[in-house]
Amino acid sequence: MTTMTDASARFREFKMPDVGEGLTEAEILKWYVQPGDTVTDGQVVCEVETAKAAVELPIPYDGVVHELRFDEGTTVDVGTAIITVDVAPGSGEAEEPPPAATEPPLAAAEPEGEAKPKGRQPVLVGYGVAESSTKRRPRKGASVPEQAQAAQAALQAELNGHGTAPEAPVAGRPLAKPPVRKLAKDLGVDLATVVPSRPDGIITREDVHAAAAPAPVTAPAPAAVPAQAAAAAPEPVVVGGARETRLPVKGVRKATAQAMVGSAFTAPHVTEFVTVDVTRTMKLVEELKADKDMAGLRVNPLLLIAKALLVAIKRHPEVNASWDEANQEIVLKHYVNLGIAAATPRGLIVPNIKDAHDKTLPQLAEALGELVATAREGKTSPAAMQGGTVTITNVGVFGVDTGTPILNPGEAAILAVGAIKLQPWVHKGKVKPRQVTTLALSFDHRLVDGELGSKVLADVAAILEQPKRLITWA
Numbered sequence: 001m002t003t004m005t006d007a008s009a010r011f012r013e014f015k016m017p018d019v020g021e022g023l024t025e026a027e028i029l030k031w032y033v034q035p036g037d038t039v040t041d042g043q044v045v046c047e048v049e050t051a052k053a054a055v056e057l058p059i060p061y062d063g064v065v066h067e068l069r070f071d072e073g074t075t076v077d078v079g080t081a082i083i084t085v086d087v088a089p090g091s092g093e094a095e096e097p098p099p100a101a102t103e104p105p106l107a108a109a110e111p112e113g114e115a116k117p118k119g120r121q122p123v124l125v126g127y128g129v130a131e132s133s134t135k136r137r138p139r140k141g142a143s144v145p146e147q148a149q150a151a152q153a154a155l156q157a158e159l160n161g162h163g164t165a166p167e168a169p170v171a172g173r174p175l176a177k178p179p180v181r182k183l184a185k186d187l188g189v190d191l192a193t194v195v196p197s198r199p200d201g202i203i204t205r206e207d208v209h210a211a212a213a214p215a216p217v218t219a220p221a222p223a224a225v226p227a228q229a230a231a232a233a234p235e236p237v238v239v240g241g242a243r244e245t246r247l248p249v250k251g252v253r254k255a256t257a258q259a260m261v262g263s264a265f266t267a268p269h270v271t272e273f274v275t276v277d278v279t280r281t282m283k284l285v286e287e288l289k290a291d292k293d294m295a296g297l298r299v300n301p302l303l304l305i306a307k308a309l310l311v312a313i314k315r316h317p318e319v320n321a322s323w324d325e326a327n328q329e330i331v332l333k334h335y336v337n338l339g340i341a342a343a344t345p346r347g348l349i350v351p352n353i354k355d356a357h358d359k360t361l362p363q364l365a366e367a368l369g370e371l372v373a374t375a376r377e378g379k380t381s382p383a384a385m386q387g388g389t390v391t392i393t394n395v396g397v398f399g400v401d402t403g404t405p406i407l408n409p410g411e412a413a414i415l416a417v418g419a420i421k422l423q424p425w426v427h428k429g430k431v432k433p434r435q436v437t438t439l440a441l442s443f444d445h446r447l448v449d450g451e452l453g454s455k456v457l458a459d460v461a462a463i464l465e466q467p468k469r470l471i472t473w474a
Helices: 004-010 144-161 178-187 205-212 251-264 279-289 301-315 361-376 450-465
Strands: 011-015 025-031 044-049 054-058 063-068 075-077 081-086 269-277 321-324 329-332 338-340 342-344 347-349 390-394 413-417 421-427 430-444
Touching: 044 081, 178 205, 269 450, 279 301, 279 430, 279 450, 301 338, 301 361, 301 390, 301 413, 301 450, 338 361, 342 361, 413 450, 430 450
Parallel strands: 338 390, 390 413
Antiparallel strands: 011 081, 025 044, 025 075, 044 054, 063 081, 269 430, 321 329, 342 347, 413 430, 421 430
């Protein structure tokens, strides 16, 4: 017979890692494996969405999948086991996997007197896992009150392990973590009326959202009537077509909202505009598309606009800076990580091209192509969205003339590019149809004054009007 110690060594748990520098949770989007599948070290087993991006998670073990702890669409706290792997298949049947692999994570615990395996659990490089306190589960055959007390104790231990000071247990009080209680309060949901979906009676976010969803409106039930009249009574009418739909704010959209609010009310924004004739730039785009050195690369107006902004930053490096509030310092960056705002089904993200200032035009085109393709597939990594120094947002692709963009947090400037349209324009003293666009530069007025902002915007416009300046000014 296999002992519990053998089972603990045989069944390995893979915990939700922190894939984004301090993120506390992630939603499981898709499982790529099922129980019984063989996995190898480094194989991607699932895709999760954090507050910054969708990320694929590789398993750090060889073995056979024993259990998937959560369904797709479930939001899981960092440090919670999400999959159990049998790392020694074929070595005989174990009595049972380690307790933590069979119980839901909030109430997961070890049997009384059973010690946790010594040593640090394997984790992905640089990810780290959250430490959790020891929890106990009720013994088989325990009475209902004992089970409730055990679930309450497990919840208290869970909260203590995450640094949250729980309130003293109250008889008859619904079991839920403080964030879930706050969510219920915000949505106006009485936890006492919520039916928990978990067997241990602990209420989750999903339970609260389900309780908050508007119920179908039905006609009031008729008063009691004689049996013969009841037979002819009409069925209750369900009125369809809800007037409102409530969507939980989470993932990328939640992070974007928080960042934009923080930026808008922290950095004093100033926006300047310029309308420019980009006919020569559009001709150069067509010539570059036919150039053999650019074959297979993504060549479009955005490529030349990005290059023009990089040249303008080289001429006016003070615009490439950030404000350090804690130390009351201006941090001048001697590199440019060029952010490109990208609209995705999960929300707006701003991945950046690292060291864009050092790239040639073909290298910049290749980097832009990879950035766009990765964003469309929802595979942008958190690292690709960190460390940006200046951003371009292309609202012209939506047919919009221009806008007043909000700064990406930690950056001093953002350039909005409007739609390029054929318009009447005075060229060499005559009105002619020309390709025209409007640029808008928003900047942090603590770092960039009107003169510096105007010079940067004017340089970008001048380069797009006369692209040969890419050579003479570079």
